Amino acid sequence: MSPRVHAFTTDDVLGDLDAVGLAAAIAAGDVSPREAADAALARVDRVAPALNPIAVDDRDRALKRAVDAPWSPTSAFAGVPSYIKNNTAFAGIPTRHGSPATPARAALENEPFTDQFCATGVNVLGATTLPAFGLTATTEFADDEPTRNPWNPEYSSGASSGGSAVLVAAGAVPIAHANDGGGSIRIPAAACGLVGLKPTRGRLVTSEQGKGMPVDLIANGVVTRSVRDTAHFLAAAERYRPTTALPFMGLVEGPARRRLRIGLIDTPITGNALDADTATALNEAVELLTDLGHDVVPVPMPVDKAFIGHFTHYWSLLAFAIQRNGRKMFGTAFDPTLLDPFTRGLAGQFLRGVWRTPRAVAALANSKKRYHRAFRGGIDLICSPTLAHTTPKIGYLDPAGDFEEIFDRLVRYVSFTPLNNAAGGPAISLPLGQSGEGLPIGIHFSADHGDERTLLELAYELEAAEPFARIQD
Template sequence: MPLLDRDQAFAIGRLDAHDQAALVARGEVSARELTGAAITRIEQLDGMLNILTVRDHEAALARAETATGPMAGVPWLLKESLDYPGLPNRSGSRSFRDAAPGEVIFPFTSAFDATGLVAVGKTNAPEFGLLPTTEPLLYGATRNPWALDRSPGGSSGGAAAAVASGMVPLAHAADGGGSIRIPASCCGLVGLKPGRGANLRARAPHVIEDWLVADTLLSRSVRDVAWATAIAAGTSAPACVPPGRKLRIAVILENLDGAHPETEVAQAITRTADLCASLGHHVEAVPLPVDGAAVAAAFRTVWAYLSRDAVGSTVNRLGQQAAEAMLEPWTLSLADWGAGVEAGDVDALFRDAAHATAQLDAFFTQFDLILSPVLRRPALKIGDLAPTRPFDHMMQLMFDYVSYTQLHNLTGNPAISLPLYLGSDGVPIGSMFAASRGEETLLLQLGFELEQAVPWADRWPAQSIAGTLAFSEEMH
């Protein structure tokens, strides 16, 4: 059976997952043709953006032939770190360059497979997810479709670039310190980090990862993300409607270190606050309600433990010499730095995280939502956080850059990045809303209301299936 031609594949790529599924439901295309259209788009765009780390095209087409369910044939991509049968999990690391195809599947992935989604490959991510950019030495840098010299963020940067460019309408992302919201902000997507315990198991049990990490799918539309959030939680999707009441929204520009964002970020958040006020919500600027310095220190302790765990397991698997040769300088240096962490630091970590959780719980009795930046700066240039840069530079820039998102991982609160505005250079700057535990639906309802007020469905980057380069000669 022949697949759709390039122009047809590009036209389908402009649709979100729900509209792509509707084409199959109406009999206008087959599930195989829908999956094949994504493969065509990937082949056209990936050479420019460097997103795919694993391609599974023939197996994907075969799966599409028998796909059933409400999303039959709708293509999605898996993050490099996600286990999936038949696909290797290299975790963005040269130490796993020769990883065998996977044999394990977890409930999170099974739930999406059961809807008829068809996995077509895996997306680029930094080594062990330890950076908020995506330029591992194993695969090289993924480029932001909005500006090729800019990072798409991380650690789910490949996923975000794939959706932003129109390769697929959905891609898996995981967030242990901002890795859903950061790439969503950099690439102009909707990125919801569910609260702790709000999604099915996506990986093997690990005490720190179970505490910090949440999984979801990135998309360009709120309704896609609402659907994915429900599937990932094993619940029914909420109706995409505005909130049933006017909300109390606290605007917090101060980061964990007490600093304010760079000018263009502050302007985007101010515009978002004004938009919310124009819709009748009560908007009020307030100071950070937690001990920011303590939260920042707690997160650095957690990150040190994750790097030590990664290095230690690699040494056990390959030996000291091979591990040092294969692991990236950032991973090794962060683990060395983490060797100074002592039992008292762990006591402080859990004490300060619990204190911040209690402070946020009390704060959310006064306000429904917090509006803040996702990142202190606009999307970084590729190379700014390359894993080969000097360690002191990396520590200072990384933890300054991600000084808003970490809080919600430590406290377990849900938070969402919405693509409301662009910077003066045309690269998106996300607005982040956070809510109390269990209020994912409220975040999605506000997201839907803001999507209707400032639509972004027709806003595409130049390096995409609908951008100014879509029909240029270099893409033929």
């Protein structure tokens, strides 16, 4: 087994602190924002050569900001070092979307979600890696070194928020931006042993990419090492921009007393069986839930197998839109000849089935109602694995590999997360299991629209009952 790669140490101001803990130390005057940024960058420099999680290093501006910015003591994470995913515009950083086809031109201004993210008080040190346009479930590239899993660098870090997950799991920063169009918060959280919550559609500011979609699949969020960091982020984001379209959430600070009725889905929508380690992790999670007094009952998948075809066709439509309209989307310097083989393969797949588009869009839009109906009859949450099998090795999902083979592998691997994107429902991945190779396994919980509170309350309870494995142990 390859050694774990992390930067945790007791010799700097970050220690083992999560974002809430570090923010408290900064607010108390025990740590300055500059000291926190210096320590984080030193940690990044220790792990980045082996793991490749950084798309853009923006340390000079971040260090100046650490000293000069008027850090508000009322901000949830005032002065806490963090990173933004490199598909989200941050003024002064080129938004490359993981692809050399995009222009290397710095964004002139933040997009709206970036302002919401920064309003929590984080100090953005740079941008993190993602695979080309976030279209696959591993942060690997046809033209560059992959972003590697800190638990074992021979393995995938997941995607598309792979760089963010790696930095948080390796201890470089306690919290980082992620977004999710088919599992891209939850998949790397599962692969890297983190908490990854995809909020309800509309809970946070809509991404620029999602605005033009017939069905907006994308939700912004964060990856963290503790449930409370995720809860504090959502509460702070809600204070910045409350939404009247969903129930007010507020700050969730611990578990609830009420016992839940939790539906169990243990078979992927593809019909394939779970691998042995994932099945064991799911069974152990069910035992833990039962021991805590929750009622776990089998339930059917809210959608049928036809959902696979509808979602994958829409997925291919997004790649075709990038190939055909990239100059409008990313600027006139966009070069479609530099698209990676996987993106080109997806675009070609769309053209072969273009006639399916109206039906696919209608089916995905209708999935919201079918998802909502799954929570009738007293079901509070739905539990499943986050992924259908354990984290694969680097190369298994190679974007330069045979398209048909890689596409089939992706569909089999990512068979639980996409429904929440189409339907817009919230879901969280928690690191409750571990494979025989010592890699994290995520367990996935879904809730009805607007019910992030129940997800977080249960997450607090599970974290206390079965503390998440730590990479530094």
